[in-house]
Structure formats: structure tokens, C-alpha cells
Amino acid sequence: MQLLSLVIPCYNEEAVIDETIKRLKTFCSERNDLDVELILVDDGSRDRTRMLLKSYASDDTRIKVIVFARNFGHQIAVTAGIDAARGDAVVLIDADLQDPPEVIHKMIAKWREGYDVIYGTRAVRIGESAFKQFSARFFYRFLNKLSDIPIPLDTGDFRLMSRDVVDTLKAMPENDRFVRGMVSWVGFKQTALPYTRQERFAGESKYPLKKMLRFANDGILSFSTKPLQISISLGLLSAALAFAGIIYALLVRIFTYNWVEGWAGIMIAVLFLGGIQLISVGILGEYIGRIYNEVKKRPLYVVEEYVGFNSEDLKMSR
Ligand code: UDP
Ligand code: MG
Numbered sequence: 557m558q559l560l561s562l563v564i565p566c567y568n569e570e571a572v573i574d575e576t577i578k579r580l581k582t583f584c585s586e587r588n589d590l591d592v593e594l595i596l597v598d599d600g601s602r603d604r605t606r607m608l609l610k611s612y613a614s615d616d617t618r619i620k621v622i623v624f625a626r627n628f629g630h631q632i633a634v635t636a637g638i639d640a641a642r643g644d645a646v647v648l649i650d651a652d653l654q655d656p657p658e659v660i661h662k663m664i665a666k667w668r669e670g671y672d673v674i675y676g677t678r679a680v681r682i683g684e685s686a687f688k689q690f691s692a693r694f695f696y697r698f699l700n701k702l703s704d705i706p707i708p709l710d711t712g713d714f715r716l717m718s719r720d721v722v723d724t725l726k727a728m729p730e731n732d733r734f735v736r737g738m739v740s741w742v743g744f745k746q747t748a749l750p751y752t753r754q755e756r757f758a759g760e761s762k763y764p765l766k767k768m769l770r771f772a773n774d775g776i777l778s779f780s781t782k783p784l785q786i787s788i789s790l791g792l793l794s795a796a797l798a799f800a801g802i803i804y805a806l807l808v809r810i811f812t813y814n815w816v817e818g819w820a821g822i823m824i825a826v827l828f829l830g831g832i833q834l835i836s837v838g839i840l841g842e843y844i845g846r847i848y849n850e851v852k853k854r855p856l857y858v859v860e861e862y863v864g865f866n867s868e869d870l871k872m873s874r
Contacts, residue, residue: 563637600627672744683755787836
């Protein structure tokens, strides 16, 4: 029988865990054609999440838990789950039930048709703030303009991936991980599955503005070098403006009895150029910081404890 792995990252999710496990168990009982394993990753939660997860794992052999030594972030938690999954297909799903488990049935049907990646596209979003909806819409469109490879619009990490795709992902060691982009990069047969993104079942979003911005930054910098080209264009633009200024000043001096005077022109030129230079150096710095991160060659995450895995399987992970 084929095995399906569900990977569920959890960070301070004590308010939703019980319901999530219940819904996922219902999902499992609806599939008697597949074995299912649930891999829950505790991303350094500071509430009762860890304790709850471990007690579920001790009651049910299908439930496995990876406990991180600290909070490493959503994308890294997903990566650890993928690394430990043994399934013929792996599904990524959030812990807060915003992605309804029932949609996985449709993903499995598509997988059986021969698709390697079936990603959930948020056709409708329920219960998210206007700001979140607007910023997300804008982000995916902006990212797509910049990115060298097309990344599907309005698509989160909720998706099913075949073993081929998972093995390719596991061979990609990069530190700054933007999983949805990496999956697009891999290729194979991919297709979208529109679904209605539900309201968070309970608790608060674990993506405050700061984390959201870092995530957006990661997406753009990992999938594009266009910001560097943009800084060149800005430099060229300011040089062109300065050149026009020079010509103008000369013409005024030669052909009239006036000359360009005053400090305003100087200040504007100095500030404009200084601004462009700082921005360009900053963009350059972002990329250099990433290179620095990569060359340190640190492991992506530190696991404090694996619960419910057998040691043979773990040798296969990263
Ligand atoms: N998450 C995580 N580590 C973090 C932040 C979030 O593992 O540092 C998990 C979280 O528990 C949830 C998923 O990532 O399962 C998505 O987070 P959330 O629902 O808070 O984000 P939103 O849906 O608001 O974008
Ligand atoms: Mg959520």
C-alpha cells in the first residue's frame, strides 16, 4: 500500500492542536486505500503544544513528532518535516485548519492522474484582514515580476508533492528557504487546485508584520537578482540627470549673461546621489549577507527530539 505523509508545522498552536488532530484523523479514516503518517513539527513552541503533540504520538503510531531546539521559522519547520517524511507523496498543511484537510482528497485524485505537484491556490480567503489580503495579493504579483522563474500567484505551502519532487527538494541545501518557490523551480508536472482558504480555527496568526516582511524579502532575494540590476539602472538614471544638469549649466553660462546659482541645486544633487548609493550598497549587502549565511554551512535546524520515528527511517533524512 502507498504511504502518504502529512507535514504540519506547529508554533504555539495549543488552541488548535486537538481539533487539527481530530480532523486529520477523520481524513485518515476516509482513506482506506492509503497508509497515512502525520509528521508534526514543533517549532520551539513556548506553550503546551509540545506536550500535547507528544501525548498524541504515544497514543497513535501514525503520529510522529519532531521537536526543534528553538524557533527556526515556518519554512525550516516544513523542511524538517519533508526531510523525515517517507511517503510516496508528501502534503504540506498548516496547523490552524486554514487549509481544509478535505481538499487533500482532490489533491490525491490529481496525483493519481499523474501530476507531481498539486498546489492549493487561494481562490477565496475568509476571515483575513483587508491589509493581509491586499499585501499578499501585491506580494505574489510583485514577486512574479521580479522572479526569474514563474511562481504561482496566491499560492501558499498547502500542496501535495510526489516522491520525485521531494527527493529533489532534499538535495537543495540552501539556507534561506522559500519552499513554494523552490518547488516551482524543481519543475515536473505541476497543477493548481483552487480552494477556499478558511478562517484560522483558533489562536492568533504566527506571522506578525516583521516575520511577513522577512519572508517577502527571502522570497524576492532567493529567486531574483533583479534588485541588483535595478540599482544599476538607478545609478544610470542619476548619472543621466547630472549630465543634463552639466549641459544646462554650461549653455546658460555661455549663451546668456546669467549663471546657475544657489545651494539648492547642490543639496538636491548630493542627497539624490547619496540616497541612490546607500540603497545600492544596501541591496548589495543583502546578497552578501546571504552568501555569508551559506558559507557558514550550519545545519538548517537543530532537533531536540524525534518522537515516534523508527531509527532506520531517520537515517534517510537530511
Ligand atoms: N509556524 C511555524 N513557525 C513559525 C511561525 C508559524 O511553524 O515561526 C506555523 C504555524 O504554526 C502554522 C503555519 O506555520 O501552522 C502558518 O502560520 P500562521 O497560520 O500563523 O500564518 P498565516 O496563516 O497567518 O499566514
Ligand atoms: Mg494560518
